Amino acid sequence: MTKTIIRTEKLCKTFSSGGIQQHVLKNLDISLVEGDFTIIMGSSGSGKSTLLYAISGMDKPTLGEIDFAGKNLANLSNDQLAVFRRNHCGFVFQQIYLLDNMSVLDNVLASGLLINKNKRELVKKAKERLLQVGISENSWSKFPTQLSGGEAQRVGIVRAIINSPKVLFADEPTGALNSASSDRVLDVLTNVNRNGQSIVLVTHDIKTALRGNRIIYLRDGVICGDLHLGVYSENEKFERHGKLKHFLAEMGW
Numbered sequence: 262m263t264k265t266i267i268r269t270e271k272l273c274k275t276f277s278s279g280g281i282q283q284h285v286l287k288n289l290d291i292s293l294v295e296g297d298f299t300i301i302m303g304s305s306g307s308g309k310s311t312l313l314y315a316i317s318g319m320d321k322p323t324l325g326e327i328d329f330a331g332k333n334l335a336n337l338s339n340d341q342l343a344v345f346r347r348n349h350c351g352f353v354f355q356q357i358y359l360l361d362n363m364s365v366l367d368n369v370l371a372s373g374l375l376i377n378k379n380k381r382e383l384v385k386k387a388k389e390r391l392l393q394v395g396i397s398e399n400s401w402s403k404f405p406t407q408l409s410g411g412e413a414q415r416v417g418i419v420r421a422i423i424n425s426p427k428v429l430f431a432d433e434p435t436g437a438l439n440s441a442s443s444d445r446v447l448d449v450l451t452n453v454n455r456n457g458q459s460i461v462l463v464t465h466d467i468k469t470a471l472r473g474n475r476i477i478y479l480r481d482g483v484i485c486g487d488l489h490l491g492v493y494s495e496n497e498k499f500e501r502h503g504k505l506k507h508f509l510a511e512m513g514w
């Protein structure tokens with residue numbers, strides 16, 4: 262049985278600058294399902310990141326409701342939102358925000374200790390997770406500047422999921438990586454999702470989008486397409502690619 266993890270009702274976001282209002286999200290009603298790898302696509306400026314920030318509690322909606330795991334985010338103060346995000350959300354961005362003066366392992370632990378006070382248990386979990394994403398022991402004491410972009414992003418993913426968030430939010434997580442590094446990061450995200458982690462990811466990239474089981478397409482702040490692709494499987498890569506290309510062509514992408 263599917264369980265809704267995030268549901269929005271008439272979600273609106275309007276930005277004002279210089280006396281001009283820009284309606285970026287317009288009455289969006291969406292339901293995101295627990296365990297899904299949901300992709301948000303759409304042309305530049307269609308409101309993808311704005312939607313991601315609203316449903317993850319990073320920014321407040323102008324109007325409308327956001328039910329996230331039974332809490333209406335629209336009713337929370339900024340401080341309450343910060344606590345909610347820390348307890349329930351993980352974030353990965355194109356820009357990798359590791360702390361340069363801390364080792365790889367300490368970067369992960371610093372995030373983990375915000376929730377889990379049992380350091381011994383946390384160290385064990387952090388090391389296991391780092392190994393799972395291909396960051397071996399000889400890299401644990403390195404500093405972020407000593408890692409490749411792809412390695413740093415994989416550490417960033419471990420840091421984002423160390424507290425087992427309800428949803429991992431990602432905004433163009435492979436945008437700054439070369440093709441080989443990007444593939445490894447996508448494999449990590451696919452595996453993390455296979456282990457039950459819900460993911461909501463914004464991208465322009467078809468190869469990235471193929472990893473999702475559901476593609477939501479935004480145009481001018483309105484959802485105009487919703488493709489259910491099924492769970493990613495390497496064997497069906499070409500068939501998935503065909504379906505996605507067809508969907509995107511229909512969307513006028």
Ligand SMILES: Nc1ncnc2c1ncn2[C@@H]1O[C@H](COP(=O)(O)OP(=O)(O)OP(=O)(O)O)[C@@H](O)[C@H]1O
Pocket residue numbers: 276277278283285303304305306307308309310311312
């Ligand atoms: N804080 C802000 N203040 C004012 N306008 C904003 C703000 N954030 C976003 N916008 C505007 O909202 C619109 C949608 O931005 P958003 O970043 O959500 O688009 P996007 O679909 O993610 O685009 P891209 O694919 O180019 O990253 C843009 O016109 C942008 O200029």
